[in-house]
Amino acid sequence: MKLLDRFLDGDRIALSRVITLLENDRNRRSAILDRLYPRSGNARRIGITGPPGSGKSTLTDRLTKQLRISGRTVGIIAVDPTSPFTGGALLGDRLRMQGSWDDPQVFLRSLADRSHTGGLSEATPHAMTALDAFGKDVIIVETVGVGQSTLDVSDVSDTTVVLLTPESGDSIQAMKAGLMEIADVLVVNKADREGADRFAAELRTIVDLGRWEEGWKPPVLSVSARDNTGMDGLYEKLDAHGDYLAGEGRLRRRRMRQGRSAIEKALGEMWRGRLTKLRDADCTMDRLSERVARREIHPLAAAGELMDELSV
Amino acid sequence: MTDNIRVLVAKPGLDGHDRGAKVVAGALRDAGMEVIYTGLRQTPEMIAEAAVQEDVDVVALSILSGAHMTIFPRVMDLLRERGVDHMLLTGGGIIPKSDGDELAKLGVGKLFGPGTSTRDIIAYINEEVARRRVADEI
Numbered sequence: 500m501k502l503l504d505r506f507l508d509g510d511r512i513a514l515s516r517v518i519t520l521l522e523n524d525r526n527r528r529s530a531i532l533d534r535l536y537p538r539s540g541n542a543r544r545i546g547i548t549g550p551p552g553s554g555k556s557t558l559t560d561r562l563t564k565q566l567r568i569s570g571r572t573v574g575i576i577a578v579d580p581t582s583p584f585t586g587g588a589l590l591g592d593r594l595r596m597q598g599s600w601d602d603p604q605v606f607l608r609s610l611a612d613r614s615h616t617g618g619l620s621e622a623t624p625h626a627m628t629a630l631d632a633f634g635k636d637v638i639i640v641e642t643v644g645v646g647q648s649t650l651d652v653s654d655v656s657d658t659t660v661v662l663l664t665p666e667s668g669d670s671i672q673a674m675k676a677g678l679m680e681i682a683d684v685l686v687v688n689k690a691d692r693e694g695a696d697r698f699a700a701e702l703r704t705i706v707d708l709g710r711w712e713e714g715w716k717p718p719v720l721s722v723s724a725r726d727n728t729g730m731d732g733l734y735e736k737l738d739a740h741g742d743y744l745a746g747e748g749r750l751r752r753r754r755m756r757q758g759r760s761a762i763e764k765a766l767g768e769m770w771r772g773r774l775t776k777l778r779d780a781d782c783t784m785d786r787l788s789e790r791v792a793r794r795e796i797h798p799l800a801a802a803g804e805l806m807d808e809l810s811v
Numbered sequence: 812m813t814d815n816i817r818v819l820v821a822k823p824g825l826d827g828h829d830r831g832a833k834v835v836a837g838a839l840r841d842a843g844m845e846v847i848y849t850g851l852r853q854t855p856e857m858i859a860e861a862a863v864q865e866d867v868d869v870v871a872l873s874i875l876s877g878a879h880m881t882i883f884p885r886v887m888d889l890l891r892e893r894g895v896d897h898m899l900l901t902g903g904g905i906i907p908k909s910d911g912d913e914l915a916k917l918g919v920g921k922l923f924g925p926g927t928s929t930r931d932i933i934a935y936i937n938e939e940v941a942r943r944r945v946a947d948e949i
C-alpha cells in the first residue's frame with residue numbers, strides 16, 4: 500500500500516513518515532496536502548508558548564493526561580530551536596513529556612524550527628494538518644521558548660496559552676514580547692515558588708488595562724505544573740474558551756483570519772523560491788550570452804532555454 | 812552529506828548517569844543533526860515508541876551497565892515488530908568484540924567503546940544513513 504493510503508488506514512508509522520515528508524520534501528508537500536487538508540479541521544488546536552524553561556512541556560504532559568481522561572485523543576508538536584551555526588538541533592521536549600508514552604492514542608513529534616522565526620518551524624502547520632487529518636481530537640503545539648520575536652502560534656491555534664513564571668518576573672517584558680496580545684489564557688506557572696501571587700495580580704492589572712475581544716477577557720491562572728496544583732482551573736478555562744469560540748461564528752472568523760495569514764506565508768515562500776531561481780537564471784544568462792556571441796546558439800533558442808528554467 | 816539526519820539518543824537501564832549520552836548528543840547536534848534526547852531510565856519499549864513517533868534515522872543507545880546483550884536485541888526486535896528496522900541501531904558502552912559480532916548478526920550496527928572520537932561516530936552515521944534512507948511512494 501502507498502504511504503497516504505496507509506495513513507488514511509490509521510497506520511501510525513505512515514503518519515510519522517508523512518510528517519517527515521511534509522518537513523523535508525518541498526516538491527511533494529502540496530500533493531500530500533491535497534489529500535490531507537480536506538480531512539482536517541475537526542481537531543481542537545491549543546497553542547502553548549512562553550519563555551524558555553517556563554514549563555511548557557511539563558504543562559503539556561499534564562494537559563495531555565487530562566484530555567485522555569476525558570476520552571479525547573491527542574497529537575502534540577513540540578518545537579525547539581535549530582542552531583544557526585551548525586544547522587543541528589537538540590530536541591529536548593520529549594524529556595518532560597513521558598507521562599503518556601505507552602498510550603497509543605497520544606502521538607508526540609519533536610520538530611526543529613530550522614531557523615524559521617516566529618517560534619514554530621515552517622512545516623509546523625502542515626504537521627498539525629497531518630495530525631488533524633489522522634483523526635486526533637486535540638492538537639497541542641508547544642513553541643520554541645520565546646523571548647522577543649514575532650509569534651506565529653496564534654496563527655495556528657484556536658486557543659493560545661501563554662505561560663510565564665514569577666521569575667520571568669517582569670510583566671513589562673512579556674508585554675514587550677507581544678505575549679499579552681496573543682494570549683487567550685495567561686498562566687503563571689511555578690506558583691510553588693515565591694512571588695507568584697503578586698505577579699499574577701500584576702498581570703491582571705495589565706489585562707484590565709488592555710483591549711480584548713468582546714465577551715472574552717483573558718483569565719490569569721496560577722498553577723504548578725510540576726506539583727499538579729491549580730491545573731483544574733486551567734482545564735475549565737480551556738473548555739470555556741472552546742465554548743466561547745463555538746458561539747456566534749467566532750471560530751470560523753478566527754480560522755478565516757488564520758487562512759489569510761497562511762496564504763500570505765505560502766506566497767512569501769513561493770516568492771523566495773522564485774527569487775532563488777532568478778539568481779540561478781542570472782548565471783544561465785551569462786553562460787548563454789557567451790554562447791550566443793560565439794554563434795553556438797541563436798538568441799531565440801537561448802531565450803527559450805531561460806523560459807524553461809524559470810517556469811516553476 | 813545527507814540532509815536533516817534525525818537521531819534518537821537514549822540511556823536505557825536504571826544505572827548511573829547520562830554524561831556520555833549528553834556528550835554524544837551535543838556532538839551530533841554540532842555536526843548538523845537533529846537530536847531527540849530522551850534522557851535516563853528508558854525502557855526498550857519507550858525507545859521503540861519514541862523512534863516511531865520521531866521517525867528517526869538512527870537510534871543511539873548508551874549502555875554502561877553491561878546489559879547490552881539483552882537491551883540491543885530487545886530494541887531491535889521491537890523496531891522490527893513495528894516495521895522500522897531500516898533505522899540504524901547503534902550505541903556505545905564497554906562491549907567486548909565477541910558480543911559486538913553477535914549483535915551485528917541480529918542487525919545491530921557498529922558499537923563504539925569509551926574514548927571513541929565523536930568524529931568517527933559522525934562519519935559512520937552519515938555513511939549508514941545515506942545508504943539506508945528509503946524513498947516513499949505517496
Ligand SMILES: Nc1nc2c(ncn2[C@@H]2O[C@H](COP(=O)(O)OP(=O)(O)OP(=O)(O)O)[C@@H](O)[C@H]2O)c(=O)[nH]1
Pocket residue numbers: 550551552553554555556557558592595643644688689690691692722723724725726
Ligand atoms: N518549581 C517548579 N518547576 C517546574 C514547574 N514546571 C516545570 N518546572 C521545571 O522547569 C524546568 C523546565 O521545564 P520544561 O517543562 O522543560 O519547560 P519548557 O518551557 O518546556 O522549556 P523549553 O522547551 O526548553 O523552553 C524543568 O526543570 C521542570 O521540572 C513548576 O510548576 N514548578
Ligand SMILES: [Mg+2]
Pocket residue numbers: 555556557591592641
Ligand atoms: Mg519544552
